[in-house]
Amino acid sequence: MDSTKRLSEVSRRKLLTMAALGAAAAACSPVAQPAGPKTDADSGGAPVSLTFWKPPGQLPEGENKFYADLAKAFGSQHDGDKVKHLLVPWNDAFTKFTAAFGGGTAPDVSYLILLWLNQFGSAGALTPLNEIDKNLDSTLSGYNESAVGSARGPDNELYGLPYYSSRWVLAMNEAVWEKAGKPELPKTYADLAEFVKKLTFDKGGRVLGQSGFDAKNIATYGLAWPGAYEIQANYLWNYLWAYGADYVSEDGKDTGFDTPQGREALTLMRQVQESGASTPMSLYADPEKWGDLIMTGRAAVQWMAPPTVDSFKANPKTRLKVLDLPAGPAGTFVVGGVGYLCVSSKCENPQTALDFIKFVANDENTTKYLQQTLLFPVKDSISEEAFSTVTDERVRTFLNDSLPQGESMRLTRPLPYNAEQYLAGEIANYVSGQKDLDSMIEAASKQIGTMAKNAGM
Numbered sequence: 001m002d003s004t005k006r007l008s009e010v011s012r013r014k015l016l017t018m019a020a021l022g023a024a025a026a027a028c029s030p031v032a033q034p035a036g037p038k039t040d041a042d043s044g045g046a047p048v049s050l051t052f053w054k055p056p057g058q059l060p061e062g063e064n065k066f067y068a069d070l071a072k073a074f075g076s077q078h079d080g081d082k083v084k085h086l087l088v089p090w091n092d093a094f095t096k097f098t099a100a101f102g103g104g105t106a107p108d109v110s111y112l113i114l115l116w117l118n119q120f121g122s123a124g125a126l127t128p129l130n131e132i133d134k135n136l137d138s139t140l141s142g143y144n145e146s147a148v149g150s151a152r153g154p155d156n157e158l159y160g161l162p163y164y165s166s167r168w169v170l171a172m173n174e175a176v177w178e179k180a181g182k183p184e185l186p187k188t189y190a191d192l193a194e195f196v197k198k199l200t201f202d203k204g205g206r207v208l209g210q211s212g213f214d215a216k217n218i219a220t221y222g223l224a225w226p227g228a229y230e231i232q233a234n235y236l237w238n239y240l241w242a243y244g245a246d247y248v249s250e251d252g253k254d255t256g257f258d259t260p261q262g263r264e265a266l267t268l269m270r271q272v273q274e275s276g277a278s279t280p281m282s283l284y285a286d287p288e289k290w291g292d293l294i295m296t297g298r299a300a301v302q303w304m305a306p307p308t309v310d311s312f313k314a315n316p317k318t319r320l321k322v323l324d325l326p327a328g329p330a331g332t333f334v335v336g337g338v339g340y341l342c343v344s345s346k347c348e349n350p351q352t353a354l355d356f357i358k359f360v361a362n363d364e365n366t367t368k369y370l371q372q373t374l375l376f377p378v379k380d381s382i383s384e385e386a387f388s389t390v391t392d393e394r395v396r397t398f399l400n401d402s403l404p405q406g407e408s409m410r411l412t413r414p415l416p417y418n419a420e421q422y423l424a425g426e427i428a429n430y431v432s433g434q435k436d437l438d439s440m441i442e443a444a445s446k447q448i449g450t451m452a453k454n455a456g457m
Helices: 010-021 060-077 090-103 114-122 145-149 174-179 189-199 236-242 260-275 287-296 309-314 350-360 363-373 393-408 419-431 437-454
Strands: 049-054 082-087 109-113 161-167 169-173 218-223 299-304 320-322 334-343 409-411
Touching: 049 060, 049 090, 049 350, 060 082, 060 350, 060 363, 090 114, 109 114, 109 350, 114 334, 145 161, 145 334, 145 409, 161 350, 161 363, 161 393, 169 174, 169 287, 169 393, 174 320, 189 218, 189 260, 189 299, 236 260, 236 334, 236 419, 260 419, 260 437, 287 299, 287 309, 309 393, 320 393, 334 350, 334 393, 350 363, 393 409, 419 437
Parallel strands: 049 082, 049 109, 218 299, 334 409
Antiparallel strands: 109 334, 161 334, 169 299, 169 320
8 A cells, every 4th residue: 555545634633733622621521540550460471461542643444454563563572462452533532531531441551642641641540651661761862852841740750652743844836936036935934924925926927016916816825824723723833932932821821922022923924914925814714625725826835734645646747845944033843743652540561551652652663654644753763764665756855854844843732721722713813904913912811811710720
């Protein structure tokens, strides 16, 4: 099977958006029992049996086969121990995990996104991995620091081992760039605001700002800027972080962008929208319809998930270029989603469970999984080899060019309320001109305070 066959963009989006969408439920989930033993129970020498639940990163057939083969290989190297893998559909995953952890029937090993990890870990439902293996922390030097740090509790407990990540990339349609005369590529967000103006054309071929430019008949927008939260969740916070701001305050009880830096970032977003170089945020109500804009040349620059072979087959003449992450005064950042492998506090054989996690997440097996799913690694020991089996050169080049940006990956904050979706909506109201900056910030600050208070913060 072609290595690029995967679960469309669902698994990528879920890593980034499910945490926020499940936040409200997380605050009222049942508290589990205290953590259990840190060593295996005495099995009398008989093989140990583990259960492993995981939402899919690819189509079910490939997912089930991969972990069936992996479980068999683990058993052959680990005294015949057995692992039963269960694919948990994304749409049901949060409900099933919550019921299982709350009811004492959790799987021995779980794949959890960050919010779920923090929820179940703080409730005592997960065994810290560095309590099972006291030397584990010394082996994590190659991992993304944000991914590791986000999985720690207040006393440095490590509740999950980062497995793989998902992130979007700022890409450019090369044909549009060539039509514009190959203007210098942007290095900062301020550069990007000017750059996309030069790549905006009307149907008569006139560029934005040129005499006679028809703003009512746009052939190519310089920048795609969807109003859909499902898409904005993949890039919106990059702007704030680059300017040294955040979407919430350090204590999680207020917004994090009512600062000169935050206001500067927000103002720049609105200026791009007002310039006419970006798409109207209401261009499409359906998030799925935004994906083809850059592939068809209707947008020159767009934040996007790495393209598939099928997307290039549908647009055989399209050439895409990965742009460097734009910088702000505080540096470069890209929103990332990370999945973690965790051990239940009810697991009777935590050492074997951790051995299985280490086996699954070793470089060789992780590389095999990434080759099938085209997701991204979370440690620097996995290189371009991860995508060496991708047969389409355009897809392979895009992925390899995107790899170094993993160093700038930053995770969103795990909070007991849905700050991200609400704030994305308020920022959209400002950027689209429906609210002025002061009114938006005042309303957002009040609402975040209320949401935090209702969540018990």
